[in-house]
Amino acid sequence: MIEFRDVSVTYRGGVRALRNVDLTIDDGEFVVVVGLSGAGKSTLLRAMNGLIPATGGSITVGGTEVVGASNAELRDVRSRIGMIFQTFNLVHRTSVMNNVLMGRLAGVPAWRSTLGMWPATDREAAMAALERVGIVEKAYVRASNLSGGQQQRVGIARALAQEPSVMLADEPVAALDPVTSRQVMGDLQRINLDLGITTLVNLHFLDLAREFGRRLVGLREGEVVFDGDIDDVTDETFREIYGRAITVDDLKTADG
Amino acid sequence: MAAVLVVAYTLVAGRTVGFDLSTFWQVWSNPLWEKFWPIPWGWVLDRHNVLDPLVETFQIAIVSTLIGCGLALPLAFAMSPLTAPNRVVLVVSRSIMNVVRAVPDLFWAKLLVTAVGIGAFAGSWALSVFSLAVMVKLFSETVDGADPRPLEAARAAGGRHMPVVRTGVLPTVLPEYVAYGLYVFELNIRASVVLGLVGAGGIGRVVEAQRQYFRFDRVLGVLVLVFVVVFVIEQVSMAVRKRLV
Amino acid sequence: MDRLLGAPGDAWDVFRRMVPPAFGEAVDRGVPGKVLESVHIAWIGTLIGAVLSLPLAFLAAGNVAPVWIRTPVRQLFNVIRAVPELILAVILIPITGLGPWAGALAIGVHSVGTLGKWATEAIEGVDPGPLEAVAATGGRWVSGMRWGVLPQVLPVVTSQWLFRFEINVRASAVLGMIGAGGVGSELVSQLVFRNFPAVGAVLAMTIVVVLAIDTASAAVRRRIIRGAVSGVDEGEADRNAAVLTDLTGIRTP
Numbered sequence: 001m002i003e004f005r006d007v008s009v010t011y012r013g014g015v016r017a018l019r020n021v022d023l024t025i026d027d028g029e030f031v032v033v034v035g036l037s038g039a040g041k042s043t044l045l046r047a048m049n050g051l052i053p054a055t056g057g058s059i060t061v062g063g064t065e066v067v068g069a070s071n072a073e074l075r076d077v078r079s080r081i082g083m084i085f086q087t088f089n090l091v092h093r094t095s096v097m098n099n100v101l102m103g104r105l106a107g108v109p110a111w112r113s114t115l116g117m118w119p120a121t122d123r124e125a126a127m128a129a130l131e132r133v134g135i136v137e138k139a140y141v142r143a144s145n146l147s148g149g150q151q152q153r154v155g156i157a158r159a160l161a162q163e164p165s166v167m168l169a170d171e172p173v174a175a176l177d178p179v180t181s182r183q184v185m186g187d188l189q190r191i192n193l194d195l196g197i198t199t200l201v202n203l204h205f206l207d208l209a210r211e212f213g214r215r216l217v218g219l220r221e222g223e224v225v226f227d228g229d230i231d232d233v234t235d236e237t238f239r240e241i242y243g244r245a246i247t248v249d250d251l252k253t254a255d256g
Numbered sequence: 257m258a259a260v261l262v263v264a265y266t267l268v269a270g271r272t273v274g275f276d277l278s279t280f281w282q283v284w285s286n287p288l289w290e291k292f293w294p295i296p297w298g299w300v301l302d303r304h305n306v307l308d309p310l311v312e313t314f315q316i317a318i319v320s321t322l323i324g325c326g327l328a329l330p331l332a333f334a335m336s337p338l339t340a341p342n343r344v345v346l347v348v349s350r351s352i353m354n355v356v357r358a359v360p361d362l363f364w365a366k367l368l369v370t371a372v373g374i375g376a377f378a379g380s381w382a383l384s385v386f387s388l389a390v391m392v393k394l395f396s397e398t399v400d401g402a403d404p405r406p407l408e409a410a411r412a413a414g415g416r417h418m419p420v421v422r423t424g425v426l427p428t429v430l431p432e433y434v435a436y437g438l439y440v441f442e443l444n445i446r447a448s449v450v451l452g453l454v455g456a457g458g459i460g461r462v463v464e465a466q467r468q469y470f471r472f473d474r475v476l477g478v479l480v481l482v483f484v485v486v487f488v489i490e491q492v493s494m495a496v497r498k499r500l501v
Numbered sequence: 502m503d504r505l506l507g508a509p510g511d512a513w514d515v516f517r518r519m520v521p522p523a524f525g526e527a528v529d530r531g532v533p534g535k536v537l538e539s540v541h542i543a544w545i546g547t548l549i550g551a552v553l554s555l556p557l558a559f560l561a562a563g564n565v566a567p568v569w570i571r572t573p574v575r576q577l578f579n580v581i582r583a584v585p586e587l588i589l590a591v592i593l594i595p596i597t598g599l600g601p602w603a604g605a606l607a608i609g610v611h612s613v614g615t616l617g618k619w620a621t622e623a624i625e626g627v628d629p630g631p632l633e634a635v636a637a638t639g640g641r642w643v644s645g646m647r648w649g650v651l652p653q654v655l656p657v658v659t660s661q662w663l664f665r666f667e668i669n670v671r672a673s674a675v676l677g678m679i680g681a682g683g684v685g686s687e688l689v690s691q692l693v694f695r696n697f698p699a700v701g702a703v704l705a706m707t708i709v710v711v712l713a714i715d716t717a718s719a720a721v722r723r724r725i726i727r728g729a730v731s732g733v734d735e736g737e738a739d740r741n742a743a744v745l746t747d748l749t750g751i752r753t754p
Contacts, residue, residue: 049412051408051411051412074414075414075415076414077414078411078412078413078414079413079414080414081414083409083412085405085409087405089405089406089408089409090409091406091424091427091428092403092428093427093431094427098427101423102406102409102413102423102424103413104413105410105413105414105415105416105420105423106413106414106415108419110418110419113422113423114418114419114422116422158409158413159413162413162414168412265544266544266545266548269541269544269545270545272541272601273538273541273542273545273601273602273604273605273682274597274601274602275545275602275605276597279593279596279597279602279606282596283596286592286595286596288595354715355708355712357715358707358708358711358712358715359704359708359711360671360672360674360675360711361671362675362678362685363674363675363685363688363704363707366689366692367512367515367516367692370515370692370695371508371511371514371516372507372511372512377508381512446583446585449585449588450585450587450588453587453678453679454678463588467588467591472592475588479588482583483580486583487579
């Protein structure tokens with residue numbers, strides 16, 4: 001279970017990215033977070049694994065407090081949370097395998113990973129993760145030689161290699177075309193159903209949110225302005241979250 | 257305003273230095289010129305006279321490139337805000353390297369010769385320091401400019417600092433590292449020509465000895481030889497770099 | 502092997518004996534003046550190199566010079582680069598006599614090699630548009646260079662000069678070791694007497710001045726490059742890195 005209690009994030013410049021957020025997410029949920037860019041979606045996800053430290057309140061992930069955690073505690077929490085990124089964040093100049101192995105960093109002694117002497121079990125886990133996203137044949141290809149969709153699958157495999165209980169996806173399809181976007185969202189949905197991994201996805205696109213989400217959280221200027229079942233969501237809800245009328249730019253497939 | 261200051265300083269500096277245009281044409285009547293020609297190729301290409309010291313120079317350059325570049329790798333990571341483990345390490349390593357770089361290369365050589373005695377050994381030491389300084393300067397700029405996003409991904413996976421940098425940044429910057437390493441090697445060969453001046457070994461010892469006897473024909477011969485060697489190294493390292501990047 | 506293992510200890514011993522540095526003695530001997538003389542030498546040397554290399558660079562650039570002239574000019578740069586300042590100074594001393602002018606001239610001539618090479622690369626990187634525009638008005642080659650190319654490369658070339666100045670400050674300090682003016686002679690004579698506290702003072706003063714010049718020059722270079730690419734604030738460090746990388750002749754993709 002993930003619990004946000006009165007969480008605030010204020011940046012050094014004084015910008016308040018999150019204001020008094022209360023949120024409870026049960027194990028195995030699939031939550032879509034929507035909001036304009038700058039509404040605090042990325043901050044919400046990154047506060048969960050401490051990449052951006054919360055400046056107030058309390059966040060617990062599976063019972064561990066994240067706010068004010070020590071480095072060792074943070075690493076422990078992060079090892080249980082997989083994360084995938086809008087720009088995939090792969091190391092382009094190395095193989096897909098090495099990228100996926102990064103997901104195993106937390107469990108491998110520092111000297112082994114530094115020297116690149118990964119234990120066989122970790123290699124197997126990485127292979128299994130690649131198999132799950134269906135690109136196992138690309139394991140020894142340089143990451144830069146993959147298409148955008150394939151790169152994002154490597155990103156997902158890297159997160160899966162952590163064998164996480166929570167998956168955070170920060171605008172995972174913003175850089176992809178509509179068809180690939182659906183496939184990647186489908187992958188995430190399947191992983192959530194098959195493995196029971198609690199999944200939070202930041203999305204800008206409303207059609208994808210409707211199609212794949214089960215629970216929807218709406219952020220506006222750092223505050224949660226909507227939290228409910230996707231079936232209860234109307235165009236009016238979106239208008240409220242976005243503070244303006246819906247345009248075609250808000251849809252991944254322009255005609256959908 | 258700034259222009260006036262620059263001009264004024266130039267005038268002052270020119271006066272102190274003893275700027276004298278006439279040198280430019282007097283230089284052609286320098287009695288030394290005839291001592292440069294002809295190049296005694298028989299002497300230059302003699303194994304004992306030049307080629308053995310040249311091999312020694314190669315050994316010195318290889319050893320110091322390896323030592324300098326080896327030490328530069330962790331140091332450059334410690335010196336970049338992106339990859340430094342913490343602020344203290346960042347500031348301390350930056351300050352130390354600034355001081356090391358501020359000491360001219362032959363000053364280092366002279367100091368080390370004083371400390372450990374004349375010879376190839378002191379030369380290797382001096383060039384190691386020199387390699388380290390150059391390499392850290394160049395490579396840390398590369399690390400500064402590395403893509404921070406894979407680093408974020410590695411951190412999000414819960415890795416410790418060292419493995420995170422190793423897996424997230426190193427592969428990205430490795431080709432530049434090797435390219436700069438080759439460049440430093442080339443610089444080391446060039447620098448070894450003058451190392452003899454302070455009593456450090458290698459080809460510089462030959463240059464220095466012949467210079468003292470005013471055998472500039474021999475000095476020129478050695479310079480031409482080194483020029484050719486450096487040219488070959490440049491071509492090889494250019495070919496290697498092309499493959500890397 | 503004993504020597505190998507003993508060396509760090511020996512080196513450490515020498516450095517330890519430099520502390521505390523004998524600043525008073527150094528000031529009495531006029532070391533600060535010598536350090537400044539090194540700076541003057543480097544400055545004049547850099548200017549000589551700049552003045553000689555810029556016109557040559559136009560003759561060496563592939564996009565503005567015909568092949569029959571650029572090949573020999575480029576080779577000239579390479580040859581000059583291969584002759585160290587110290588050797589040049591040795592050749593010059595019989596004419597100029599011992600002293601700073603030999604050092605300045607040696608640095609000036611040697612700088613032509615690197616400065617010429619860098620400036621050539623800068624010229625080869627210019628936008629051909631303005632050059633075409635000057636040609637379209639019926640301008641001569643020289644006007645094309647003066648009005649089409651020079652304004653484009655001047656910021657980069659100026660920062661190259663400054664960067665070379667930073668290098669030359671170190672080089673001129675070294676030249677003093679053979680009597681071509683500046684602080685090098687002090688280091689040598691104090692080391693001969695094994696007067697380590699004085700050596701420490703000479704080193705400390707050199708380091709302070711070199712660091713000050715590095716910092717100031719880097720700041721000016723940054724401003725020049727930033728001014729040249731006006732309207733864009735971010736990526737300034739990247740551009741600086743790019744300029745520096747170009748100086749080594751290694752281009753990153």
